[in-house]
Amino acid sequence: MRNSGAVLILTFIAILTLQAAGVSPPGKPRLTSCRSPEKETFTCWWEPGGDGGLPTTYALYYHLENSETVYECPDYRTAGENSCFFNKNDTSLWVNYNITVVASNALGKNISDPVEVDVVYIVQPNTPEHVTAVVVHDEQGPFVRVSWEKPRTADTRSGWITLLYQLRVKQEKDKEWEEYNAGMQKYYNVFSLHPDKEYMVQVRCKPDHGFWSEWTQTTYVKMPDYITRERSLWIMITIFFVFIVVILTWTLNVKRNSVKLCLLPAVPGPKIKGFDKQLLKSGKSEEVFNTLVIQGFPPTTDYDNLLVEYLEVYDNEEQELVQDGKDLSEDCMKSKSPSDIDSGRGSCDSHTLLLEKCMDGREGSGSNQHQYSQHGETRWASTESSESQDPEPGSPESANGRGKTWPVVFPSPQPQPHHHYPVGAAKPAYHSVPEILNHLSPHAMSSNYHQLNHQDILQQERRFSKPACRHSQSYNQFNLDGIDTPAPGVAPSPSLEYVEVQRVNPENMLLLRPLSDPNREPEGSDCTREDYSKVKEVTSNNILLLQRDMSHQCVDDYSQADQCTTQQPPHPCKPAVHQSNSGMPQEAIRVMGNGYVDSTVLMPSY
Amino acid sequence: MSRSLKQVAVLLVALLCLDPHSRVSSAPICTHGPSGCHVPSLADLFDRVIQHSARMHSLSNDLHSEFEQYFLPSKNSIGKIYRKCHTSSILTPNGKENAQKLAREELTEVILKLLMAWRDPLFQLHQSMAHQQDFNSFSSNKALEMGDMTHELRKGVEKVAEKMRVLGMLGNSVTGLSPAETMLPISDSGEAMSNYELLYCFRRDSNKVQNYLKILKCRIIPEHDC
Numbered sequence: 001m002r003n004s005g006a007v008l009i010l011t012f013i014a015i016l017t018l019q020a021a022g023v024s025p026p027g028k029p030r031l032t033s034c035r036s037p038e039k040e041t042f043t044c045w046w047e048p049g050g051d052g053g054l055p056t057t058y059a060l061y062y063h064l065e066n067s068e069t070v071y072e073c074p075d076y077r078t079a080g081e082n083s084c085f086f087n088k089n090d091t092s093l094w095v096n097y098n099i100t101v102v103a104s105n106a107l108g109k110n111i112s113d114p115v116e117v118d119v120v121y122i123v124q125p126n127t128p129e130h131v132t133a134v135v136v137h138d139e140q141g142p143f144v145r146v147s148w149e150k151p152r153t154a155d156t157r158s159g160w161i162t163l164l165y166q167l168r169v170k171q172e173k174d175k176e177w178e179e180y181n182a183g184m185q186k187y188y189n190v191f192s193l194h195p196d197k198e199y200m201v202q203v204r205c206k207p208d209h210g211f212w213s214e215w216t217q218t219t220y221v222k223m224p225d226y227i228t229r230e231r232s233l234w235i236m237i238t239i240f241f242v243f244i245v246v247i248l249t250w251t252l253n254v255k256r257n258s259v260k261l262c263l264l265p266a267v268p269g270p271k272i273k274g275f276d277k278q279l280l281k282s283g284k285s286e287e288v289f290n291t292l293v294i295q296g297f298p299p300t301t302d303y304d305n306l307l308v309e310y311l312e313v314y315d316n317e318e319q320e321l322v323q324d325g326k327d328l329s330e331d332c333m334k335s336k337s338p339s340d341i342d343s344g345r346g347s348c349d350s351h352t353l354l355l356e357k358c359m360d361g362r363e364g365s366g367s368n369q370h371q372y373s374q375h376g377e378t379r380w381a382s383t384e385s386s387e388s389q390d391p392e393p394g395s396p397e398s399a400n401g402r403g404k405t406w407p408v409v410f411p412s413p414q415p416q417p418h419h420h421y422p423v424g425a426a427k428p429a430y431h432s433v434p435e436i437l438n439h440l441s442p443h444a445m446s447s448n449y450h451q452l453n454h455q456d457i458l459q460q461e462r463r464f465s466k467p468a469c470r471h472s473q474s475y476n477q478f479n480l481d482g483i484d485t486p487a488p489g490v491a492p493s494p495s496l497e498y499v500e501v502q503r504v505n506p507e508n509m510l511l512l513r514p515l516s517d518p519n520r521e522p523e524g525s526d527c528t529r530e531d532y533s534k535v536k537e538v539t540s541n542n543i544l545l546l547q548r549d550m551s552h553q554c555v556d557d558y559s560q561a562d563q564c565t566t567q568q569p570p571h572p573c574k575p576a577v578h579q580s581n582s583g584m585p586q587e588a589i590r591v592m593g594n595g596y597v598d599s600t601v602l603m604p605s606y
Numbered sequence: 607m608s609r610s611l612k613q614v615a616v617l618l619v620a621l622l623c624l625d626p627h628s629r630v631s632s633a634p635i636c637t638h639g640p641s642g643c644h645v646p647s648l649a650d651l652f653d654r655v656i657q658h659s660a661r662m663h664s665l666s667n668d669l670h671s672e673f674e675q676y677f678l679p680s681k682n683s684i685g686k687i688y689r690k691c692h693t694s695s696i697l698t699p700n701g702k703e704n705a706q707k708l709a710r711e712e713l714t715e716v717i718l719k720l721l722m723a724w725r726d727p728l729f730q731l732h733q734s735m736a737h738q739q740d741f742n743s744f745s746s747n748k749a750l751e752m753g754d755m756t757h758e759l760r761k762g763v764e765k766v767a768e769k770m771r772v773l774g775m776l777g778n779s780v781t782g783l784s785p786a787e788t789m790l791p792i793s794d795s796g797e798a799m800s801n802y803e804l805l806y807c808f809r810r811d812s813n814k815v816q817n818y819l820k821i822l823k824c825r826i827i828p829e830h831d832c
Contacts, residue, residue: 040702066690092700094810120813159824159832160702160817184831208660209667209813 023053025108029101031115035124038153039093039161039207042086042119043079046101049110056105060084065096093119123210125163126151128186128203133221136189141228144169144221147187148203151213167203168215169193177202196225648769649830652823655762659819662755663812669748670805677802691807692799693723698814705821711777714767717818720811721760728753731804738801752808759815775826 027049036042048058060073073084084099097119101112130149135142146167154161167188168177182188193199199222202215252259536545646654696719699705705713732749770776799807824832 088701088703094698094700094814118810120810155702157824157828157832158702158706159820159822160705162820209663 026056026103026105028110029103029112045083054105059102062099123207125213127216133201144190162208163205165205198222659816666809670809
């Protein structure tokens, strides 16, 4: 009793003393890895946990699966410190090993955690051997052929183990390796290495199920200095192209001028007749532009057509007809003039300048139109659909009230284009009539008011309906030349008088008759009286039906109307109201937009 | 209508233009031996069979690691309780020497036994995997593929054996497997094995098969790849 107590106390003191000295039982060891290099043997390594200050021994124990027999490691030496080597006899494949390591020292022992190992799955072969890299010179270019041997321990001959190889290459200065898989073969050709550079080569292997071996020692190989075929090809191509470029440049240089002509064709200079470039360059614009003024423009002699919409003639003298050698055609044209030109003058006086009593001209308009349509250039100034059409510049404009304007060119300078003629001037009131581009048969001027617009000469193509013209008692002929002396016989009227244009004969003569002419034919010459007429109704075709003044045969055409689609030159006596669609009564008159009924004989534009 | 006519025309032209020698014609079944038929050599057969077994093993490996990853997080745990695989009754060499000591016939027989033993268990495995919600379809497809592959592999090995017998490399001591010798994966305790255990066992057995086939091949045809 006393002894046991003493022993206890002594042990206690001893432990305390030992602890004070820093010794303790060993720490727990740990199995780090087990590896088999050839699937026939294997080795396990552990790391000690701490020896506790005292000499510690380690022992490895294992048992196979489903067996309780515990064996100790047969060989602690072969594999080095803290290892256990299992030789062939002790190695069984496809069997689980349960391995533990026990560390023990004077104070105690410690057991590691057990580890399950199946040898088949822990195979890691040794590195390949005898790695060689040689430069092979080929017609394509040199390349490197790397070859090696299998690790000595691996038995691939019998098929027991199957190895896959891998190699990697890089230059000394590169960071990344270039890896290649060689499969089961023991050589590999590396291409596309740069000339005159040194490369490092390494090889490793792996079983089909297992771990990669370590990389072999580096093998160095130096590529020879050579010009790659690719580069030589590029050099040749470059030289060739440089040569071509030089030749081209030389050729271009020699043929400089023709090249210039080809690439930069000459820009045609202005080809205005009478335009002198030198004069322009000299800076005197007036002289230049003066040369542009063509005498005798607009040319009036050559054209057969006279297209005069409105012609306001102020003639003091009696209107006498002057034949200038040109015959107005028998046919009258109905001019389809738009709403009148309101120059403040009651322009749309229908009865002032009526070309013709064009009653049935309308009926014949269809045929006329047909006739005109044969001329390709015939263009009818359409005022019906003026809303939809864009008016030509200067062309008879839409029914918003602006009428056609005709350029007025006077052979002799006149102060205003359409003003009074000097009374008593022995020249006829004539206007140079604007030129008509097409070759229509002479148009009949029907409007009483014409404002000749200079620009319209060339552009206007008037369509004139051709009324069935009656004969005209008298007509005023307008000299289209403009230069000629005033036609004899035209007595200027002493006062403002409206003239009715009866027709235009082929020689571009306007056959006029004064409204107050007593010689007027009863058919169409009676009324010159200005009068207002009431609008009876407006048809669907934008036609105003005017109420006819029953007292007089002549229907006056001053009627306020909203719209004017086509102009209807109402004959005073026979209102040539014409609607091609329906036979309108004679009272129906086409009116123009601004309220004036145009007296021009129109060609309906159906 | 015109399209079909065109196609017919093109076909006719193609047929006409084809080299008459290269026309495809029906070939007779090679009942008369190697003449007129391309008969694969033993080396080719072995190669095919070995590739097949490699594929089978990799499939089993994948499934097993999937299992381990998702259902058994602890590796090398003490809690692993292994029951015996149902094929442990088949005596298999567990080392290189042992395997090399076996005669070709015995080795072939071992292989065939192993493959045979796994026919039904793999089918059951696929069934149970397909029914369980835990597995995605990919895994269950793999199991199905595994089963088919085992079946094909067995057929292939039988053909190889037949070929070897014809060539005189194999004696007649190879006993045919009796159909009655079906093994059920019943462990000692009588319970059916779990999916994981089945996979574990099959992984091991497929590795065995692959290894044995390689040994067999390099023993019979040592020329290439050995």
